[in-house]
Each structure stands twice: as structure tokens, then as C-alpha cells.
Amino acid sequence: MSKRDWNQSLLEQVAAYAAAGPDELSRMANISALLYKEFAWHWVGFYRVVDGELVLGPFQGPAACSRIAFGKGVCGTAWKEKKTLIVPDVDAFPGHIACSALSRSEIVVPVIDRGSVTAVLDIDSVQKDEFDERDREFLERIASEARPVRSSLERYITQEIIPRYDHFDQGHDRRHVLRVIDDALALSARYRINPEIVYCAAACHDLGLAEDRKTHHLVSGRIIREDTNLRNWFSAKQIETIAQATEDHRASLDREPRDIYGKIIAEADRQIDVQTVVRRTVQFGLDHEPGLDREGQWQRCHAHLMEKYAEGGYLRLWIPESPNAARLEELRELIRDSARLRALFDRYYDQFA
Numbered sequence: 540m541s542k543r544d545w546n547q548s549l550l551e552q553v554a555a556y557a558a559a560g561p562d563e564l565s566r567m568a569n570i571s572a573l574l575y576k577e578f579a580w581h582w583v584g585f586y587r588v589v590d591g592e593l594v595l596g597p598f599q600g601p602a603a604c605s606r607i608a609f610g611k612g613v614c615g616t617a618w619k620e621k622k623t624l625i626v627p628d629v630d631a632f633p634g635h636i637a638c639s640a641l642s643r644s645e646i647v648v649p650v651i652d653r654g655s656v657t658a659v660l661d662i663d664s665v666q667k668d669e670f671d672e673r674d675r676e677f678l679e680r681i682a683s684e685a686r687p688v689r690s691s692l693e694r695y696i697t698q699e700i701i702p703r704y705d706h707f708d709q710g711h712d713r714r715h716v717l718r719v720i721d722d723a724l725a726l727s728a729r730y731r732i733n734p735e736i737v738y739c740a741a742a743c744h745d746l747g748l749a750e751d752r753k754t755h756h757l758v759s760g761r762i763i764r765e766d767t768n769l770r771n772w773f774s775a776k777q778i779e780t781i782a783q784a785t786e787d788h789r790a791s792l793d794r795e796p797r798d799i800y801g802k803i804i805a806e807a808d809r810q811i812d813v814q815t816v817v818r819r820t821v822q823f824g825l826d827h828e829p830g831l832d833r834e835g836q837w838q839r840c841h842a843h844l845m846e847k848y849a850e851g852g853y854l855r856l857w858i859p860e861s862p863n864a865a866r867l868e869e870l871r872e873l874i875r876d877s878a879r880l881r882a883l884f885d886r887y888y889d890q891f892a
């Protein structure tokens with residue numbers, strides 16, 4: 540088994556190119572080139588998960604097959620099993636896809652982002668038994684640099700942005716922003732757009748709460764424009780896109796968000812869960828209008844739900860096929876069924892009053 544020199548300078552080069560790569564394709568291209576040159580392997584490259592199959596991405600070496608199905612070959616199996624596969628002898632791997640007759644051994648490392656495989660890094664050698672556990676360890680680290688969101692950006696957001704939510708109210712705490720990030724990234728997977736912009740806008744959307752609740756969306760936009768750190772990852776134009784997406788995220792916005800980024804953040808910020816919406820409405824009434832009796836609270840609750848969520852209400856959903864759209868329909872049915880809504884109201888009233 541070859542003992543490779545996983546030298547620091549190679550790893551630093553990978554990290555530097557990865558930090559500078561504005562999207563996953565450019566990072567994959569440089570990672571392939573650096574590994575191919577350093578170790579003279581037969582083939583080094585990426586397959587990306589696109590529309591439910593692996594599609595050939597940036598690579599170095601002979602031309603290779605363009606598509607691989609889930610569970611097929613070494614690549615499709617690594618995707619399915621979400622783990623690195625070391626194949627010491629490709630002839631002994633059932634279903635191995637021979638893109639080149641010269642390949643004798645192979646390693647396939649999945650790129651995993653938030654629990655999902657987004658791509659695989661595939662390396663072929665003309666020697667049998669080329670890859671070992673040490674290679675796995677380093678290649679897993681390197682492959683993680685090909686995730687849709689750069690690790691340096693994720694570190695900045697995790698260390699410098701997310702902790703600011705610890706000072707906000709319960710409805711806008713760390714749990715809230717982490718959920719909005721996850722939902723926004725999940726929604727964004729349907730579109731060919733920049734996942735780092737989605738990630739950053741979702742992470743920053745409520746930062747303005749530090750100054751003012753009413754205008755917090757606008758303050759968030761200002762904070763983003765003033766954050767010079769973001770220039771490490773984004774162009775001036777992209778920073779403007781991020782700022783505008785946060786400015787457009789309010790449910791009460793009287794116009795359409797300016798672009799798909801604003802629509803995604805607005806959509807991810809809506810938590811239309813029928814029970815939660817009613818519970819929070821009851822709680823809000825009790826907190827803000829404590830003078831009202833049960834009937835008064837019921838009127839207020841009903842009026843708010845009508846005004847915001849009923850047909851013609853001010854809530855707008857911008858992504859019609861989102862999970863929210865289905866839940867809004869469920870909520871509207873409840874609002875139409877006055878007796879059932881009243882029963883739910885009474886339950887929360889008795890619980891919190």
C-alpha cells in the first residue's frame with residue numbers, strides 16, 4: 540500500500556482554493572486539479588447529485604461516463620450508503636462501472652451537507668490496493684470543501700452571527716434562525732440559485748431585532764451592507780442581494796419580494812403550523828391586551844386570524860408548492876369551521892389565562 544505524503548502545503552492549498560472558490564463547481568475543479576497533479580492518480584473528479592442521479596462534474600483524467608444511478612457502481616453505492624468506499628480491487632466489486640479499463644482500485648468519498656449527499660469525490664488508480672484509511676481521513680476533509688456552503692462562511696455565521704439571536708425573544712431565538720436556515724436551503728434546492736446567498740440571508744434575516752422590532756427587516760439589511768466581513772465571500776452585488784432578501788422577508792410586506800432569494804427567506808420564515816398559529820395568537824392577546832375577558836380575547840383572536848390567514852388575508856406565500864401552502868389550506872379550513880376553532884381557542888385560553 541502506498542504511503543502518501545499528505546503534506547501540510549497541499550492541504551493549505553486546497554483550503555486556500557476552497558476559500559476563494561465562489562461556487563462548488565470552481566472548488567471541485569481546483570480540488571481535482573490539485574490532487575491529480577500531486578499524486579498522479581489515473582482519474583480524480585466529482586459526480587454531483589442533480590435531479591436524482593449522479594452527473595459528471597469537474598474532473599482530471601480520461602473522459603468518463605456522464606451519469607450514474609442511485610445505488611449503482613461504487614459511486615452510486617457510496618451515495619446510497621452515505622459513506623466512503625475503498626475498493627482495493629475493482630474486479631472484485633460487484634457492479635463496478637468501468638469508465639476506464641486501466642482502473643484497478645478506487646476510493647469514493649461522499650460530500651455530505653446537512654445529512655444529504657450533494658456529490659461524491661471519486662479517485663481511480665491503475666494500481667491495485669492503492670487507498671488506505673489515511674487517505675480516507677484526508678480525502679473526507681478535502682471533500683467537505685466541496686459542500687454547497689464553504690466551511691469558512693459556515694464558521695463565520697456559526698461563530699459571529701447565530702449567537703446574536705441568543706439576545707432575542709423566544710420566537711426569534713437561535714432555534715428559530717437555525718430552522719429558517721434549514722427550510723430556506725431545502726426550498727432553494729428546487730432552483731438553480733446560489734446556496735451561500737440563501738444561507739447567509741437566512742442567517743441574517745432577523746439581525747435587526749437588536750435595534751427595533753417594527754423596522755427590523757430594514758435594519759437587518761443595513762447591518763448586512765455594513766458587515767465588511769461578508770466581502771470575504773461575496774461580491775458587492777451579492778451582498779446587496781442578501782440585504783434585499785432580508786428586507787423583503789416580512790409577512791406584512793405589501794409587494795412581492797424583489798427576487799427568488801427574498802421569496803425563499805419570506806417563505807422559510809413563515810411557520811404555518813395550525814396549532815402553533817392559534818396558540819401564539821391566544822398568547823399574544825393575553826400578553827398585549829390583558830384587560831379583555833374570554834369573549835374579548837376570542838373576538839381578537841378570530842379577527843387576527845381572519846385578517847392574516849383567511850382568503851384575502853394579508854399573508855402572502857411566494858412559493859406555491861412549498862409545505863406552507865398545504866398547511867395554510869388546513870388552517871383556512873379550521874378558520875371556516877367556527878365551532879372547531881372556538882374549541883381550540885378555549886383549550887389554549889384555559890391553559891394560559
Ligand code: SME
Binds near residue numbers: 603612635639642661
Ligand atoms: N468506477 C465508478 C464510475 C466512475 S469512473 O470510475 C470515473 C463506479 O463504479 O461508480
